[in-house]
Amino acid sequence: xxxxxxxxxxGDDIDFENTWxxxxxxxxxxxxxxxxxxxxxxxxxxxxxxxLKKKGEDLYKRVLGFERDWLSTEVHNSIxxxxxxNLLVSAQxxxxxxxxxxxxxxxxxxxxxxxxxxxxxxxxxxxxxxLMYMDxxxxxxxxxxxxxxxxxxxxxxxxxNHPVSxxxxxxxxxxLNRVILDQIQMERDGDVIxxxxxxxxxxxxxxxxxxxAEAEDQRLYNTSFExxxxxxxKEFYRKEAEFLxxxxxxxxxxxxxxxxxxxxxxxxxxxxSEVTTPKIQKVVEHELIKNRIHELVEMESGVRFMIxxxxxxxxxxxxxxxxxxxxxxxxxxxxxxxRIVEMGADVNNAAVAAxxxxxxxxxxxxxxxxxxxEKNSNQQTIAAIKWVEDVLQLKDKFxxxxxxxxxxxxxxxxxxxxxxxxxxxxxxxxxxxxxISLFIDENMKKGIKNKTELEIDAVLExxxxxxxxxxxxxxxxxxxxxxxxxxxxxNKSISNDVEKQMISKMKIELGNNFTLKLExxxxxxxxxxxxxxxxxxxxxxxxxxDPKRIDLAINVLTSMTWPLETMSSxxxxxxxxxxxxxxxxxxxxxxxxxxxxSEKHSGRQITWLANMGSADIKAVFPKVPQKDGTTxxxxxxxxxxxxxxxxxxxFNELPADQHLTFEEIQAQTNIPHSxxxxxxxxxxxxxxxxxxxxxxMSKDVKPTDKFFFNEGFKGAFLxxxxxxxANGNKVESDRERxxxxxxxxxxxxxxxEAAVVRIMKxxxxxxxxxxxxxxxxxxxxxxxxxxxxxxxxIESLIEREYLERIEGAKVDSYRYLA
Amino acid sequence: MSNQKLAEYVTLVSSDGFEFNLLRSAACLAGTIKKxxxxxxxxxxxxxxxxxxxTINGVVLEKVCEYLYYSQKFAESKDVPDMxxxxxxxxxxxxxxxxxxx
Numbered sequence: 070x071x072x073x074x075x076x077x078x079x080g081d082d083i084d085f086e087n088t089w090x091x092x093x094x095x096x097x098x099x100x101x102x103x104x105x106x107x108x109x110x111x112x113x114x115x116x117x118x119x120x121l122k123k124k125g126e127d128l129y130k131r132v133l134g135f136e137r138d139w140l141s142t143e144v145h146n147s148i149x150x151x152x153x154x155n156l157l158v159s160a161q162x163x164x165x166x167x168x169x170x171x172x173x174x175x176x177x178x179x180x181x182x183x184x185x186x187x188x189x190x191x192x193x194x195x196x197x198x199x200l201m202y203m204d205x206x207x208x209x210x211x212x213x214x215x216x217x218x219x220x221x222x223x224x225x226x227x228x229x230n231h232p233v234s235x236x237x238x239x240x241x242x243x244x245l246n247r248v249i250l251d252q253i254q255m256e257r258d259g260d261v262i263x264x265x266x267x268x269x270x271x272x273x274x275x276x277x278x279x280x281x282a283e284a285e286d287q288r289l290y291n292t293s294f295e296x297x298x299x300x301x302x303k304e305f306y307r308k309e310a311e312f313l314x315x316x317x318x319x320x321x322x323x324x325x326x327x328x329x330x331x332x333x334x335x336x337x338x339x340x341x342s343e344v345t346t347p348k349i350q351k352v353v354e355h356e357l358i359k360n361r362i363h364e365l366v367e368m369e370s371g372v373r374f375m376i377x378x379x380x381x382x383x384x385x386x387x388x389x390x391x392x393x394x395x396x397x398x399x400x401x402x403x404x405x406x407x408r409i410v411e412m413g414a415d416v417n418n419a420a421v422a423a424x425x426x427x428x429x430x431x432x433x434x435x436x437x438x439x440x441x442x443e444k445n446s447n448q449q450t451i452a453a454i455k456w457v458e459d460v461l462q463l464k465d466k467f468x469x470x471x472x473x474x475x476x477x478x479x480x481x482x483x484x485x486x487x488x489x490x491x492x493x494x495x496x497x498x499x500x501x502x503x504x505i506s507l508f509i510d511e512n513m514k515k516g517i518k519n520k521t522e523l524e525i526d527a528v529l530e531x532x533x534x535x536x537x538x539x540x541x542x543x544x545x546x547x548x549x550x551x552x553x554x555x556x557x558x559x560n561k562s563i564s565n566d567v568e569k570q571m572i573s574k575m576k577i578e579l580g581n582n583f584t585l586k587l588e589x590x591x592x593x594x595x596x597x598x599x600x601x602x603x604x605x606x607x608x609x610x611x612x613x614x615d616p617k618r619i620d621l622a623i624n625v626l627t628s629m630t631w632p633l634e635t636m637s638s639x640x641x642x643x644x645x646x647x648x649x650x651x652x653x654x655x656x657x658x659x660x661x662x663x664x665x666x667s668e669k670h671s672g673r674q675i676t677w678l679a680n681m682g683s684a685d686i687k688a689v690f691p692k693v694p695q696k697d698g699t700t701x702x703x704x705x706x707x708x709x710x711x712x713x714x715x716x717x718x719x720f721n722e723l724p725a726d727q728h729l730t731f732e733e734i735q736a737q738t739n740i741p742h743s744x745x746x747x748x749x750x751x752x753x754x755x756x757x758x759x760x761x762x763x764x765x766m767s768k769d770v771k772p773t774d775k776f777f778f779n780e781g782f783k784g785a786f787l788x789x790x791x792x793x794x795a796n797g798n799k800v801e802s803d804r805e806r807x808x809x810x811x812x813x814x815x816x817x818x819x820x821x822e823a824a825v826v827r828i829m830k831x832x833x834x835x836x837x838x839x840x841x842x843x844x845x846x847x848x849x850x851x852x853x854x855x856x857x858x859x860x861x862x863i864e865s866l867i868e869r870e871y872l873e874r875i876e877g878a879k880v881d882s883y884r885y886l887a
Numbered sequence: 888m889s890n891q892k893l894a895e896y897v898t899l900v901s902s903d904g905f906e907f908n909l910l911r912s913a914a915c916l917a918g919t920i921k922k923x924x925x926x927x928x929x930x931x932x933x934x935x936x937x938x939x940x941x942t943i944n945g946v947v948l949e950k951v952c953e954y955l956y957y958s959q960k961f962a963e964s965k966d967v968p969d970m971x972x973x974x975x976x977x978x979x980x981x982x983x984x985x986x987x988x989x
Contacts, residue, residue, distance in 0.1 A: 104928060104930050105934050106931065109922065109932045110919075117986060201919065201922060202988075
């Protein structure tokens with residue numbers, strides 16, 4: 070076919086040398102940009118003929134030879150002309166010459182190189198056009214790269230990999246890299262550079278390859294420039310990090326790092342190649358963040374400083390940076406946790422300090438109840454409430470930080486929660502449950518006055534939030550029951566609705582079990598009201614129209630649900646509760662009620678707890694000359710405790726000038742010693758309610774003291790409330806506290822046993838480890854028992870033959886004995 | 888250089904002096920013509936919008952032009968009607984096709 074073609078149209082022989090001469094001169098014209106004088110068709114025809122004449126190989130080689138000549142003489146020389154000594158020096162020792170000169174020289178060099186590259190590309194594409202037939206026929210048949218590709222390779226070999234000059238062995242490519250890096254460095258230092266120019270040069274590197282295979286990752290850009298770029302950047306940022314850590318604060322460091330990251334991203338887009346973006350970002354992250362985050366967080370102006378000064382935006386930056394290098398944000402988490410625990414410990418210590426500090430004004434004698442003990446526990450209560458408020462404040466603060474700075478990040482959230490739990494439950498501060506309960510108590514009694522429902526709700530919600538952190542929920546329950554009990558019996562609570570609301574909140578938070586008893590307490594109160602009114606009607610029905618009749622309001626309390634033992638003052642041991650002798654008038658009505666009650670519920674026994682009651686007495690004081698000379702009978706309504714009432718009734722039957730000694734009173738009333746002392750103190754010592762006169766006049770009550778009725782008692786108001794010393798909900802003294810803990814431990818023991826039995830009943834056989842683990846698991850909602858305690862309980866259960874050890878088992882195991 | 892808007896029609900000249908005016912888009916279907924007229928290269932043909940073919944005579948070039956229009960017209964359609972090619976011209980047309988990279 071080819072021979073036929075040759076004969077038909079171009080049969081005439083051609084002279085190869087002649088033709089090549091024509092082509093070569095034409096090529097030169099092309100290179101010197103004089104193509105418009107040439108006829109494409111003619112050149113094409115020449116090349117076409119040469120190839121037809123099977124001289125393709127010769128032509129290919131000639132063209133390459135021609136190009137090589139051209140590049141290594143003309144182009145190379147023109148580039149050499151761009152190499153000012155300035156540039157060469159700068160390549161050897163960056164920084165010796167003036168930055169500006171260097172930049173200009175560098176730009177000139179880059180421009181020249183880009184020009185040479187651009188020209189080469191254009192010319193080669195023209196040559197390739199002319200030699201199209203050769204590419205199509207000869208190159209394809211013989212598997213040579215197209216003439217264009219081959220010429221590009223030549224550019225790499227003869228220009229870029231060529232030594233800079235005879236005396237300087239470094240390749241032009243190295244110089245190019247150096248210059249680009251230099252330019253980038255200038256930009257980092259704040260100079261303006263020709264980004265487009267660099268981008269072009271990078272483009273050149275990207276389209277050239279390390280070898281003939283032209284694999285994607287073998288592009289000169291990747292193998293040569295990018296590599297160097299990353300190493301120099303690494304070095305640069307390492308130094309910068311060092312410098313910044315030394316010279317600026319953490320906030321500035323974060324801002325700077327953020328800026329650098331953005332800059333590098335921009336640079337990759339505008340100046341270099343986008344494939345580098347992830348790589349350089351990694352370098353920056355590694356150098357500026359990962360290697361430094363620890364130091365950064367720990368800096369004087371680090372996380373701690375930011376938290377203390379509410380530098381929310383800086384914290385956000387810190388969070389952002391840390392999350393770039395570490396999903397779990399370990400460093401930040403650690404620092405935040407540490408800070409919370411520290412601040413929590415501060416709050417704890419402040420509370421301890423406040424509760425143990427001497428009374429703030431010991432020299433203020435007119436403080437009414439003059440007992441130092443009293444003051445001390447008041448102070449403790451204040452400390453408790455302050456503690457709760459401080460903790461809540463801390464919580465608010467960190468919630469704020471979480472929300473605005475950390476974007477509600479999960480790991481940090483759990484960290485914060487855990488830290489709060491840590492310090493609230495810290496071993497050195499065992500009073501959190503008590504304090505929280507006190508806080509609620511305080512609010513129930515006073516705090517929620519004049520507040521809208523919404524505000525009340527917020528207060529309750531806060532308490533619940535804290536409660537959530539408390540591990541020993543059973544201890545809290547104990548305190549809460551005690552405090553609630555006092556509130557209910559003494560009518561201290563402002564609103565029953567709020568109480569119920571609180572309980573339902575706790576129910577949601579802690580489950581049904583927790584509030585069962587609390588709810589039962591409320592139920593008792595309601596039933597008691599019904600009983601009282603029922604009894605009243607019953608008495609009226611009897612037709613006893615005694616004007617001196619005493620109204621009885623009764624609270625019947627289920628002994629299991631009410632923490633009554635905690636109500637009795639600490640002195641008398643349990644089970645030895647002495648029965649108070651009521652005066653006959655009272656005794657009558659008491660029996661009346663007992664009768665009434667046993668009619669309604671047979672088989673129930675009522676124990677009277679006089680120490681918890683109170684009474685309103687209408688007292689008439691004899692006429693006494695007043696200051697203005699008139700004499701007047703004075704009436705007062707005295708609100709006193711039941712005991713005080715019993716005492717006062719004794720004096721009722723006594724002639725005015727007679728007295729009773731302490732011992733006599735005790736013998737007649739059978740009131741427990743400590744209660745009696747306290748009641749007498751409030752009746753005879755406290756300045757405003759001195760209804761009795763004591764001889765000798767002193768604060769302490771001694772068995773030999775004598776008491777008179779104070780006929781000259783003066784009171785400013787009609788109603789006078791005689792408080793009984795130390796009767797409110799206060800922080801416990803250490804002794805009380807030990808008792809509470811002991812009781813708590815006892816009840817925990819039962820809980821553990823119950824849990825163990827429940828588990829074993831279900832599982833029949835279980836290893837010791839598993840049993841302990843499951844027990845812990847079951848009880849987690851209530852408290853965190855000590856493993857030792859569980860062990861003891863298990864021992865005890867074995868003794869009582871609920872369980873037995875499985876003989877010969879590899880690990881300690883137990884079997885349930887039905 | 889012909890930076891200005893490219894002329895819509897170009898001229899092909901045969902070895903025996905016949906001139907054919909045809910649409911640039913059609914002419915450029917032939918690889919060789921396209922490259923000869925490529926404004927980026929700036930050869931003489933590109934400047935003048937005129938390509939002289941020393942090796943192709945008028946009869947053949949006419950047929951080539953006919954084919955270029957024909958292939959442009961039916962570039963995207965199916966069931967193309969056959970183009971009538973006189974057997975005598977077959978060989979010469981084949982050679983021209985190879986040369987012109989059609």
